[in-house]
Amino acid sequence: MSLERKSEREVDAIEISRWKAYRDFTAYSASEVISGALDGWLDGSTDSTMPSAPEPLGSGILSTDVKNLSHIERRGLISRVIGPRPVFLVGTCDSGGARNLAPMSSVNVLSNTPPLIAMSLSSDKGGRVRDTFRNIESGGIGAKVSIQALLGDRRSALDVEVAAQPHPGDVSEWDLVSGRLVETESGDVLSTAIATIHAEVVEIRNLPRNCKASLIIMEIDSVTLASEGNEGRHPRLIQISDGALSNDIGPSGWAHALDW
Structure with missing residues (x-):
């Protein structure tokens, strides 16, 4: 397994713990789909409602005229929106x-x-x-x-x-x-x-x-x-x-x- 190889290469313990948490969360999410636990939400057959979506622009908005910004300010704003x-x-x-x-x-x-x-x-x-x-x-x-x-x-x-x-x-x-x-x-x-x-x-x-x-x-x-040796993306x-x-x-x- 990839984590075992990381341990053998003495990769930082904190980094390994992060990957373990990421792996476990991904496995749990996959099990929810495979078990059918989400089918009711996905096909609309359940009376339960999906959690309401956040609305970041629902209120309290602020529009910035980019022409009034300096080059550095404009570059920073654009890169935050069009990115990563x-x-x-x-x-x-x-x-x-x-x-x-x-x-x-x-x-x-x-x-x-x-x-x-x-x-x-x-x-x-x-x-x-x-x-x-x-x-x-x-x-x-x-x-x-x-x-x-x-x-x-x-x-x-x-x-x-x-x-x-x-x-x-x-x-x-x-x-x-x-x-x-x-x-x-x-x-x-x-x-x-x-x-x-x-x-x-x-x-x-x-x-x-x-x-x-x-x-x-x-x-x-x-x-x-690379023609070989790839372990996923x-x-x-x-x-x-x-x-x-x-x-x-x-x-x-x-x-x-x-x-x-």
Whole structure:
């Protein structure tokens, strides 16, 4: 069992207790469904009423005009509402073949057929145009992009923190993160990623309203996954607020503060 393996690896006792509680709660919930205890509620045959739903916006509401907020305030408010979002490390190459790796939380699915995704890119917090955008703009339509989905643990959070910092042009983030570069026929893979999307740029759009960001539209060529050794779905690294990372399943018990 997974918990037995955690014990053998001497995982923190508090973390194990959280997973035990999560496992027991999930098992209890499943037993309720299997036993039919909830059938009356689900098919409407019982006289009992479902518990009333909470109404957070039922009274005492407050609307905020986002145009009156500073950039930081606006970013924080929007991220609290439109989130959490998965965080990726996105790999690109410059015209000389030098590799770059940068964290992104703006990757979204546009279409499944054809398989189109999008990513918005702007300047960093210091006003510097991101290397990722420079590389894609230089490569133009057809530029290759690798999108590394990250495991939801502290190591991945630290990798994001390292990759988010500005580095000299002769330093590649691939050499600074905990994983290693794996070159495949499909494209670059980060060894510590739980999946990699290999995509090709099909359109670069300027956004309206004098926005500094550009929208990069890509078509997915392939997805790389581990061929064996998976034990169900892995927790993924997500941005849970404007300045914090954590994971998306089970009792995380941690959050990593990040000013990026």
